[in-house]
Amino acid sequence: MLPLSSRALPLRTQDKAKKAIRLTPAFLDAVKxxxxxxxxxHFWSGATTTYYVTKSGSTVTGTTS
Known part of the structure; x- marks a missing residue:
C-alpha cells in the first residue's frame, strides 16, 4: 500500500439516510x-472499520479485507 499525498483532500461525505459513507471524486482522483x-x-461510538480502495484504470473497487 502506498500513502496518498499529505495534502488535504475531501475524503468523504456521510449519507445518514442510507447509512453510507461516500468517497468523493476528488479523493478517488488522487488515488494512483x-x-x-x-x-x-472512526465513529463517535468508538467503533472503527477498515476499508481498502483499489483503483485500476478508471475502475475503483472497495473491500473490507
Missing amino acids: GDTRVKLTF
Missing part, C-alpha cells in the same frame, strides 16, 4: 492507478 489504499473510519 494499481494501488491499494487503506482507510480506517
